[in-house]
Amino acid sequence: MSSATDSRAGTQRAVVGAGKRRAVVGAIAAAGLASAALLSAQGQLTLPGLESLELLGRFFSHALRPALDYGSPFVPVGAPPLLLQVATATWRTVQLAVAAMSLAVPVALLLGFAGASAWWRLPGPGGRAVLRRLGPLVYAPARVVMTLARSVHELLWALLFLAAVGLSDTAAVLAIAIPYAGTLGKVFSEMIDEAPRDAAVQLTGSGATAAQAFSLALLPRALPDMAAYTFYRFECALRSAAVLGFFGPETLGKFIRLAWNESLYAELWTYLYALFALIAVSDMASRALRQRFLGETPAR
Amino acid sequence: MKTSVDELRRTRPRSRLLRAAAWAVAALVVFSWMSGDFGLEQLGGERRLANLERFTGELRPWPVQQQGGFDAGSTADWRTVYDWAAALMADGGSKALASTAAIAVLASVLAALVGYLACWPAARNVARPAPFFGGPAVAGQRRRLRLAHWAWSALNHSVRAVLLFARAVPEYLWAFLLVESLGYTALPAVLALALHNAGILGRLGAETVENMPPAAARALAAAGASRSQTAAAVFPSLLPRLLLYFFYRWETCVREATVLGMLGVLSLGSLIRDARAGNLYDELFFYVLLGALMVLAGDLLSALARGLVRRA
Numbered sequence: 016m017s018s019a020t021d022s023r024a025g026t027q028r029a030v031v032g033a034g035k036r037r038a039v040v041g042a043i044a045a046a047g048l049a050s051a052a053l054l055s056a057q058g059q060l061t062l063p064g065l066e067s068l069e070l071l072g073r074f075f076s077h078a079l080r081p082a083l084d085y086g087s088p089f090v091p092v093g094a095p096p097l098l099l100q101v102a103t104a105t106w107r108t109v110q111l112a113v114a115a116m117s118l119a120v121p122v123a124l125l126l127g128f129a130g131a132s133a134w135w136r137l138p139g140p141g142g143r144a145v146l147r148r149l150g151p152l153v154y155a156p157a158r159v160v161m162t163l164a165r166s167v168h169e170l171l172w173a174l175l176f177l178a179a180v181g182l183s184d185t186a187a188v189l190a191i192a193i194p195y196a197g198t199l200g201k202v203f204s205e206m207i208d209e210a211p212r213d214a215a216v217q218l219t220g221s222g223a224t225a226a227q228a229f230s231l232a233l234l235p236r237a238l239p240d241m242a243a244y245t246f247y248r249f250e251c252a253l254r255s256a257a258v259l260g261f262f263g264p265e266t267l268g269k270f271i272r273l274a275w276n277e278s279l280y281a282e283l284w285t286y287l288y289a290l291f292a293l294i295a296v297s298d299m300a301s302r303a304l305r306q307r308f309l310g311e312t313p314a315r
Numbered sequence: 316m317k318t319s320v321d322e323l324r325r326t327r328p329r330s331r332l333l334r335a336a337a338w339a340v341a342a343l344v345v346f347s348w349m350s351g352d353f354g355l356e357q358l359g360g361e362r363r364l365a366n367l368e369r370f371t372g373e374l375r376p377w378p379v380q381q382q383g384g385f386d387a388g389s390t391a392d393w394r395t396v397y398d399w400a401a402a403l404m405a406d407g408g409s410k411a412l413a414s415t416a417a418i419a420v421l422a423s424v425l426a427a428l429v430g431y432l433a434c435w436p437a438a439r440n441v442a443r444p445a446p447f448f449g450g451p452a453v454a455g456q457r458r459r460l461r462l463a464h465w466a467w468s469a470l471n472h473s474v475r476a477v478l479l480f481a482r483a484v485p486e487y488l489w490a491f492l493l494v495e496s497l498g499y500t501a502l503p504a505v506l507a508l509a510l511h512n513a514g515i516l517g518r519l520g521a522e523t524v525e526n527m528p529p530a531a532a533r534a535l536a537a538a539g540a541s542r543s544q545t546a547a548a549v550f551p552s553l554l555p556r557l558l559l560y561f562f563y564r565w566e567t568c569v570r571e572a573t574v575l576g577m578l579g580v581l582s583l584g585s586l587i588r589d590a591r592a593g594n595l596y597d598e599l600f601f602y603v604l605l606g607a608l609m610v611l612a613g614d615l616l617s618a619l620a621r622g623l624v625r626r627a
Contacts, residue, residue, distance in 0.1 A: 036554055039624060043561070047424030050417035057414060059501035059581065071496040113347040166607035166614075170487070170574045171587065178591055178599065179370040183357035254485040261491070271488065275495060287484065294483035304336055 074280050081288055082281035097282065100270070105289045108266040111184070111256035115191035116249050122196040127203025129157035133212065134229055158204070165197030169255050173262050182263040191255050195248060202244055203237075210236035246301035253297060257290055267293075373596040376400075380597070403601055407586060412609065415582040418501050418575070419568040419613070422508030426568075427561050429513040433474055434520025435546055441524060442471035446542050447532040475521075482514025490575045499579040508571060512564045519560045523553050558624045562617040569613035573606040583609070 054060045084097050094100070128134070135150030167175075173190035176182055182190070214232035219225065223232075260268025267290050274283035373380065376399040404412075436442050444463040486508050493503035527549065535545045576584025583606045590599040 033551065035623060035626075036551075036558065039558060039620065040554070043424060043427075046420045050421040050424075053413060053417045054421065054501045054505075057410070057501070057581070059414065060505075061498075061500055061502070063497040063502070067497045071493070074492065074496060109343075110347045110351050113343050114351060114353060117344045117348070162611065163607070166610040167603060168570050168574045168606070168610075170577065171603050171606065174577075174587065174591060174599075175603065178596060179367050180358050180363045181366075184351060185353045185355065185357040188353055254483075258485050258487045261487070268488065272491065275492065290488075291480055291483045295479060298479070298483075300336075304333065307330055307333055 074283070077280040077284050080281060081284035082279070083285070086279055086281050087277065097285065101285055101289050104260075104265060104267045104270050104286065105293055107264065108253060108256045108260075108290075108293065111187055111191070111259065111264060111266055112249065112252035114188045115195060115256065116245075116252050118188065118192040119195035119199055119248075119252075120245060122192070123199030123203055126157050126161050126196065126200035127207065130154050130161060130200060130204035131207040132204075133208045133210070133233060134225070154204075157200075161197040161200040161204075163197070165194045165201060167194060169194045170258065170262070173259055177262060184264055187256075187259050187262075187264045190259065191252060195252060195255075199245065199248055203241055206237045206240045206244070207233065210234075210240075243301075243305045246297075246304060250294060250297050250301065253293055254290075257293075370596055373594075374600045376597050376601075377595075400601065403598060408602070408605065411576070411581060411583050411586050412605065414501065415572045415576070415584075415606075415609065416569070418504055418508065418580075418582060419565065419572040422505045422572070423512060423561065423565040423568045425505065425509035426512035426516055426564065427557075429509065430478075430516030431520050431557060433478060433513065433517040434524055435542075436470055437474045437478055437517055437521035438524035439471060439521075440529070441542060441546065442467045442474075445536075447529055447536045447545065474517075478514045478517040478521075480514070481510050482512075482518065484511065486511040486571050487574065487578075490578055490580075494575075494578045494580060501580055501582075504572070504575045504578070504580040504582070508568055508575070512568060516557075516560060516564060520553075520557060523556050523560075527553060555624050559621055562621050562624075566610075566613055566617045570610050573609065 051060065082097060085094075095103070132150060132154050135154070169191050172193055173182055173187065176186040176190050180186060210233055212233060214236070215228040218228040218232045256264075257267040257271075260266035260270070261272055263269070267286050271283055271286045271290075274280070274286060376396050378395050378399050382395065440447055444460055444467060489510050490504050490507035493507045497503040497506075531552070532545050532549050535548055540548065573583045576582030576586070577588045579585060579588075583602055587599055587602045587606070590596070590602060
């Protein structure tokens, strides 16, 4: 009898849930249509002319024949062979991304631990009530700092650095490291807060201090997810480092822009394929490691 | 007691792969810093510090600077700041804000349409002669079946390769190529954002399809439903997860849409670029803050929507 009622309640909930989901999908579709209407009212969705499609066609027609050597008759004296140039630009991209991540991750760990509220909510022997009151004094400021850092795009940080002190390589590292520390820190703190707390509660119940419970029972639960997310962000850092080349550093983006401006499409594809290979390799490496950790890829 | 701890430590599971990877990462970090030109002096120096001082001084709104800052005796107050900000908003700011939001929404909707269609042939359990049934192809099959197996596998791999390429190229780079060739309107910006995110949503969607509990799909397939019929039938059960991914990507679309303007498309980025070109650092700072606020609003809205989907 009761199980029948349960199942009926379950079905009812499922039906209500489906209705809500349908409403969400409908809202998304409506927002998409409204956006299209707004943009076309601003005259921004005009179809491109034949000329520009030809240009795009010329670009894509070189996809299957990337350059292995310079195509332009005007090659600067002393320029390295094209493939060496591509390799150098690729390495510069890796270098910038690695440097930025190696700054962002430690800072994100500090901010992420400070920003997690799980630490303050762990039950324990006497005095925890005071700590629970104190918690917000630590995690609220940490969360504000992370929010400020990540809500400004890395290219905008680069632009601010460019205007203030010039976009040197060091400034480029910071431009990526600041928003990445914010994003990584936010996700780290969420992962710590969302980790299953059963083991930590057990440990404090049997007399472990909060620090012991945190480091032995809570943190190991969150660690695989945190590692997987760090790998994913490294892939993003590679892309950001490549794009930052548009603003000065000699990464892949700089050479892609130069090749486009001189209509050297075959060389452009060589640089694009170098970027593609870089991302593909890091994707495969991180997937191999992730499978060791998790057996599944993370949601973000 | 001590020995047993030592024994536990000795016999703990260890992975050679993880250990090698840790060493490789450490070496890469050290080598990157050593070989690169990353000195702190690049941030200092007399000329740079003078520039920095001018820059920070000029971040305050222009009327406030004119009236002597916020010091005692100055006539500037919050009213001055408000009027200045309102004038900037009326003078293109709100239009750029609306355009940025519209680009982000339209691009993510297009990305979802393309990505969530492409995820089916990209899923390994769908693109095979016997869809939704696991296990390797039986050895010694008839030739026709082997051929079908090969054809499905070719389709699967090519869709995956296209999705990988679409997401490997950053949205800013796609936007640069498309804007430069199709003109300085929102259309190429939308297409660029949609392309990159379709690559990501297609891959995440394929993983969702591969990881779903196979019972329902197998029952349908065994009862004679076609691939597309089965896919349509199981789609609602995958929807919550696909919606979560959609909102995560929408958040990043909002972030990216603000900067795509720097390529010349109307969005907050174009105002930021113009302000930088004219050395109007107060306006630059205002639009950067406006962009940050917009990103925060997007995150908040997305978190609310994800909560709704999770609870549904």
